[in-house]
Amino acid sequence: MLRSATHTPTVVTVEFDxxxxxxxxxxxxxxxxxxxxxxxxxxxxxxxxxxxxxxxxRIDAAEVVDGDLRVTFQPEDxxxxxxxxxxxxxxxxxxxxxxxxxxxxxxxxxxRGIDAPVAHWAEVHATPAxxxxxxxxxxxxxxxxxxGGPTEPEALLKVADLFGYVRETNxxxxxxxxxxxxxxxxxYTGLGLQAHTDNPYRDPVPTLQILYCLENSAEGGESxxxxxxxxxxxxxxxxxxxxxxLAGYPARFEYKGSDGVxxxxxxxxxxxxxxxxxxxxxFNNRSSAPFVDVPFDKMxxxxxxxxxxxxxxxxxxxxxxxxxxxxxxFIVDNTRVLHARLGYSGAGSRWLQGCYADKDGLLSTLAAxxxxxxxxxx
Amino acid sequence: MLRSATHTPTVVTVEFDxxxxxxxxxxxxxxxxxxxxxxxxxxxxxxxxxxxxxxxxRIDAAEVVDGDLRVTFQPEDxxxxxxxxxxxxxxxxxxxxxxxxxxxxxxxxxxRGIDAPVAHWAEVHATPAxxxxxxxxxxxxxxxxxxGGPTEPEALLKVADLFGYVRETNxxxxxxxxxxxxxxxxxYTGLGLQAHTDNPYRDPVPTLQILYCLENSAEGGESxxxxxxxxxxxxxxxxxxxxxxLAGYPARFEYKGSDGVxxxxxxxxxxxxxxxxxxxxxFNNRSSAPFVDVPFDKMxxxxxxxxxxxxxxxxxxxxxxxxxxxxxxFIVDNTRVLHARLGYSGAGSRWLQGCYADKDGLLSTLAAxxxxxxxxxx
Numbered sequence: 001m002l003r004s005a006t007h008t009p010t011v012v013t014v015e016f017d018x019x020x021x022x023x024x025x026x027x028x029x030x031x032x033x034x035x036x037x038x039x040x041x042x043x044x045x046x047x048x049x050x051x052x053x054x055x056x057x058r059i060d061a062a063e064v065v066d067g068d069l070r071v072t073f074q075p076e077d078x079x080x081x082x083x084x085x086x087x088x089x090x091x092x093x094x095x096x097x098x099x100x101x102x103x104x105x106x107x108x109x110x111x112r113g114i115d116a117p118v119a120h121w122a123e124v125h126a127t128p129a130x131x132x133x134x135x136x137x138x139x140x141x142x143x144x145x146x147x148g149g150p151t152e153p154e155a156l157l158k159v160a161d162l163f164g165y166v167r168e169t170n171x172x173x174x175x176x177x178x179x180x181x182x183x184x185x186x187x188y189t190g191l192g193l194q195a196h197t198d199n200p201y202r203d204p205v206p207t208l209q210i211l212y213c214l215e216n217s218a219e220g221g222e223s224x225x226x227x228x229x230x231x232x233x234x235x236x237x238x239x240x241x242x243x244x245x246l247a248g249y250p251a252r253f254e255y256k257g258s259d260g261v262x263x264x265x266x267x268x269x270x271x272x273x274x275x276x277x278x279x280x281x282x283f284n285n286r287s288s289a290p291f292v293d294v295p296f297d298k299m300x301x302x303x304x305x306x307x308x309x310x311x312x313x314x315x316x317x318x319x320x321x322x323x324x325x326x327x328x329x330f331i332v333d334n335t336r337v338l339h340a341r342l343g344y345s346g347a348g349s350r351w352l353q354g355c356y357a358d359k360d361g362l363l364s365t366l367a368a369x370x371x372x373x374x375x376x377x378x
Numbered sequence: 379m380l381r382s383a384t385h386t387p388t389v390v391t392v393e394f395d396x397x398x399x400x401x402x403x404x405x406x407x408x409x410x411x412x413x414x415x416x417x418x419x420x421x422x423x424x425x426x427x428x429x430x431x432x433x434x435x436r437i438d439a440a441e442v443v444d445g446d447l448r449v450t451f452q453p454e455d456x457x458x459x460x461x462x463x464x465x466x467x468x469x470x471x472x473x474x475x476x477x478x479x480x481x482x483x484x485x486x487x488x489x490r491g492i493d494a495p496v497a498h499w500a501e502v503h504a505t506p507a508x509x510x511x512x513x514x515x516x517x518x519x520x521x522x523x524x525x526g527g528p529t530e531p532e533a534l535l536k537v538a539d540l541f542g543y544v545r546e547t548n549x550x551x552x553x554x555x556x557x558x559x560x561x562x563x564x565x566y567t568g569l570g571l572q573a574h575t576d577n578p579y580r581d582p583v584p585t586l587q588i589l590y591c592l593e594n595s596a597e598g599g600e601s602x603x604x605x606x607x608x609x610x611x612x613x614x615x616x617x618x619x620x621x622x623x624l625a626g627y628p629a630r631f632e633y634k635g636s637d638g639v640x641x642x643x644x645x646x647x648x649x650x651x652x653x654x655x656x657x658x659x660x661f662n663n664r665s666s667a668p669f670v671d672v673p674f675d676k677m678x679x680x681x682x683x684x685x686x687x688x689x690x691x692x693x694x695x696x697x698x699x700x701x702x703x704x705x706x707x708f709i710v711d712n713t714r715v716l717h718a719r720l721g722y723s724g725a726g727s728r729w730l731q732g733c734y735a736d737k738d739g740l741l742s743t744l745a746a747x748x749x750x751x752x753x754x755x756x
Contacts (some may be wrong), residue, residue: 031666042562043561045564046664050685096672161496247652249653250651259742264745267651274646290410296471325465360581360641363641368637368639
């Protein structure tokens with residue numbers, strides 16, 4: 001509820017009944033008007049362009065009506081109501097200075113010692129609240145396990161169906177992760193793999209990865225996940241200048257292990273939004289190409305930061321490890337959580353299937369579920 | 379060919395027979411060594427991590443052997459040869475200060491007056507050089523037409539097959555662009571649409587879009603493409619502070635026009651790499667959400683820059699327009715080139731099919747073709 005509203009020609013100042021005050025500009029209010037001539041009632045899309053708003057837009061009147069804000073704009077002589085709750089959730093008149101390298105709201109970073117978020121195949125399919133919580137875990141922690149699934153090839157595609165769409169690549173709609181004779185990728189060997197994000201040589205990277213276990217009786221082959229955002233936070237705390245170097249210059253990544261494929265990217269290892277929010281990690285020793293965008297006089301410090309980030313990532317205190325059983329799978333946010341595997345050999349076999357998908361579908365499905373059935377008190 | 383090589387424990391300095399001098403650090407050379415213990419001979423992937431390199435890595439000897447550089451590293455007592463040509467293409471010892479908002483090498487910006495790059499369906503399928511040039515046009519100009527294709531539903535999927543993979547979304551593997559009774563998106567009406575990039579509310583955005591014409595006998599409905607990078611360059615030249623605001627703060631985008639879909643993103647309208655290279659444009663009046671990440675005291679200037687960018691984009695001097703005939707299609711780099719359509723109505727019909735794909739596949743196919751058959755003198 002609003003307590004009061006005052007205005008100048010260019011700014012409305014409102015006071016909420018909580019005592020919070022906030023200012024909104026005329027141009028911002030007009031662009032975001034919620035009336036049916038500005039926003040399509042059917043699909044919510046904006047019907048006007050910024051150029052349709054008069055350059056001399058100004059506020060002629062601003063008053064509180066039934067607790068909401070009613071504004072009259074000139075020269076259009078147009079009156080629009082802005083609900084108090086809507087205004088409260090869209091306040092921008094506050095201190096926007098935030099920490100360099102901070103994580104977004106809703107993200108919780110972690111390291112070894114947490115219980116891996118997990119759901120059961122049958123429940124996640126049968127019970128919307130279980131599915132919602134499982135998707136919410138991927139959004140918050142960047143990974144989650146799924147247990148009790150069928151031991152059938154292509155079952156991983158049903159995991160993607162829970163929330164979105166497979167991203168097909170040169171590796172196919174999905175790929176086999178098992179030892180091959182002439183491997184086009186070191187993933188298809190028994191070698192251990194340092195914790196990494198997948199396909200940093202691809203732009204855009206696949207933002208989700210699903211790894212699904214069909215056989216795992218070999219010695220070794222445990223999976224380890226590491227929170228790249230926690231690793232970045234540690235680097236920032238220990239070596240802020242090194243953090244700034246890894247965020248401030250693009251690395252290069254490359255893959256050309258198969259005929260007809262030559263993938264290259266130029267993106268930083270630590271990606272920040274322009275206002276300093278952590279939005280992505282790319283880390284992969286196998287596919288790092290020569291870094292040629294770092295100035296000569298900063299290259300040694302850049303490499304020192306790269307080494308330090310690698311040490312943090314390799315630190316056993318960072319990783320959550322588990323050995324997948326047949327019918328178990330896990331999903332990682334490939335822009336954040338690194339995955340590793342221990343080497344394996346000897347008798348028995350290890351067969352995983354992997355595929356990529358994208359976060360837009362997962363976060364959309366989650367948001368739609370949260371709007372449909374707001375979270376119970378828990 | 380190298381003329382000479384000198385070294386300190388941490389740096390090798392080489393002189394090419396062109397007279398160019400360049401320095402390379404010990405740690406950089408060791409990490410990028412090309413020997414079979416460092417790089418898998420089969421697939422080219424790196425077998426070591428940065429942590430495998432001794433912290434006291436140093437250069438013990440550097441000499442020119444048959445025109446190439448031979449370096450011996452201690453304490454590993456490891457000797458590695460770096461071909462002269464490889465060194466020349468990986469020089470980083472030069473002035474890395476480049477213009478803020480510059481375009482990447484290989485990008486040519488344009489505006490009205492250029493001939494739309496075009497290829498013929500049969501030729502692009504039959505002749506590798508035609509296909510390569512068509513893909514190269516998309517890489518350089520961000521769009522290209524394809525004429526003479528079949529007038530069959532789903533033909534657009536065959537366009538994607540030429541270079542990569544469809545990105546399926548909530549709109550399906552592809553979608554129908556024609557007038558609907560209860561449109562979930564304004565694209566499915568006869569309204570004109572301001573030039574825009576598609577799906578900025580999705581993260582990652584689809585980086586390519588294909589629009590394929592099956593019927594187009596209605597009045598109007600012309601397609602217009604606008605180079606968003608040229609528009610950004612113009613804004614930067616006319617209003618550098620405004621350019622910095624649009625690049626410096628995230629915008630917000632949102633779409634929830636269908637049940638079960640709620641897509642949101644927080645990304646800037648003008649996206650730069652951390653070292654200032656233009657990497658993406660997001661511009662869409664219909665799906666812009668309230669901008670809440672711009673400080674209050676910068677909001678009016680931000681909106682002024684947004685309006686100015688919109689005016690540049692809407693300027694008839696910017697757009698290349700054409701009316702698609704049945705069997706014709708075009709592809710746009712959706713991170714760069716905006717597309718618009720004029721409104722249509724009256725007798726006749728307009729039916730396009732659209733789909734999304736990603737640039738990684740296109741650029742990989744192009745790079746592999748260029749390596750296989752280097753460009754003829756032309």
